[in-house]
Amino acid sequence: MSELNLDCPLQLPFDTIQMAHGGGGRIMHDLIESMLVPAFSNPALEARGDAAVLDLDGRALAFTTDSFVVSPRSFPGGDIGELAVYGTVNDLACAGARPRFLSCALILEEGLALAELAHLVDSMRRAAVRCGVSIVTGDTKVVDRGKGDGVYINTAGIGLVPAGRRVGPKEVRPGDAVLVSGDLGRHGMAVLSVREGLAFDSPVVSDCAPVHLLAEALWTAGVEVHCLRDPTRGGLGAVLNEIALDSRLTLEVLEQEVPVSEPVASACELLGLDPLYLACEGRLVVFLPEPQAEAALAALRRLPEGAGAACIGHVLERGPAHVTLRTRLGTERILDLPSGAQQPRIC
């Protein structure tokens, strides 16, 4: 074997699906870019938005889908039912759309308590009412006991994008400000704490909520929104890296401006996790011209779910397509796309 043999037997390529393929990091990104995007290649897909925006007889229709497999099914601040509605509503809102209609496909495991299903369905109903969307079609499948995890929910959604709204990574410009609508990492830590049986003095409550009113508030305020994202899997770190790659710009985050609640920050310190990579389920990341940042923040803060809105960084004039973090000490480092899901450290 020559020294330059690239088939090093110790290097382990993936020949089966790993949990990291769904972790929101680089491994998932690589799967999407190497297998899914080329297979289904078309302009709407390649725009890489949270939802596809389609021209339907001159009207811009946003269309998206999302599957929900969260375990545990109930967590502080929400459950899989409302999450399934908000998740899809939020993807539509981030495409600039007004969410209208959702589908609901249930994959149920044999033996699931009907009372629990009824509770989750009622959660979905209430969430839909809150978002002003109708669940207009659906599907129900049951799998053998042991072949599912109680309930999996898929929702798809459509909404109309009002004329003149054009958002996405390609609209991001040097000089844009980066805003978030509230503190980060709550959902990821809330689920982790229940899943792993971690007891904290102050329980972490998920931020699970719709963001369509926050998005609408920005449009109403008349600011020029360039890009919207909800930082779910992989958190803020993953979302910013995706936007840096797709816009081919350098983003700079100011660590001291990033809002993280005390319970989330403490739990992260304890477990060796970074809140910037923890999932949110009710937050909005906004890109818009820096001079309009104050007006946008004021608009977000007028809503209760936007009370903690903050400007956390900006898009630099030029540079490589990545995200840098300016630390509290004034030093600079990369804020990288994580590899897979974060693992708690040893000591």
Place this chain on the structure above:
Amino acid sequence: MKFLDEYRDGAAVQPLLEALRRRTTRPWTLMEVCGGQTHSILRFGIDQLLPPSIRLIHGPGCPVCVTPVAFIDKALAIAERPGVIFCSFGDMLRVPGSHSDLFRVKSRGGDVRVVYSALDAVQLALREPEREVVFFAVGFETTAPANALAAREALRLGLANFSMLVSQVRVPPALELLLASGAAQVDAFLAAGHVCAVMGTVEYLPIAARYHVPIVVTGFEPVDLLRGILECVVQLEEGRAEVANAYERLVPSGGNPTARALMAGVFQVVDRTWRGLGLIPRSGMALAEAYAQLDAEQRFGVSDLGGTDSPLCRSGEVLLGILDPQNCPAYGTRCTPEHPLGATMVSAEGACAAHYRYRRPRED
């Protein structure tokens, strides 16, 4: 956040930097022993704040990185067995053995679970009497006391279905090796604060004296790190070589006698192979005779299993501070966190992983 913010505060850091600038007259090379310190230094950019003549190099103190391939292979072989629940700290799961890693074993049906403490694995064994529960006990003197407690608890409960795969390591013999080999030119050491919280400082006295090198117990937050660095520089500039404690807020000079007694009762000191470094005399801990029945190597007949490192992986040189991760030819190309050649690229405390995560040069 109490006990953290005040140690990350820019205003608290400034006087220390000012003192460092004032006291430094010559170039000095300091090694931070612990991988947790390496990550803090790169995460907070501490190295960017230092006078240019002070160089920090990374040391061998990453428990995941030094766990030998043979032990990973043993872990994989045990985790593949039907009926076994294999419990591990989370950041061991991606570490490559000869042919696989624990995540891949899990994806093929192995029951691999992340636990936060060895006692969680004992509880699991109690709840699942029909299953064999195995805990992967790795780490330095920091994890050893809690792991020892779990072993003691398992014996007390008479758990026949609990065992431990033990690859514990000790810091001082590795420092001795490093100094004796003369591999890296290190002027002073930042000793690993949390190891000293257990062990105290007494083990370092003969090393500091024999090699005339300052050894300063140092913490992990910016203020703690800078206090350790300043103490090293002051000693070096004054020609002193003493063991000092710059992490008094956590480390009593006597360490934690209760924890040490627990360790001494459960573990015995043995020679241990370190991944990338080779065999280091008296550098490991294994289960003592009285706890031999908990030995997973014996129970599952994997004692003779053993693999070898990738010949392309130069983690040994990285762990000795000879090779900067970014100067390794495989860094970022053939070796990435997704496809690591060695453990230094995957562990949350590995130097290669820290550089990749915080400093990786990017192509434009």
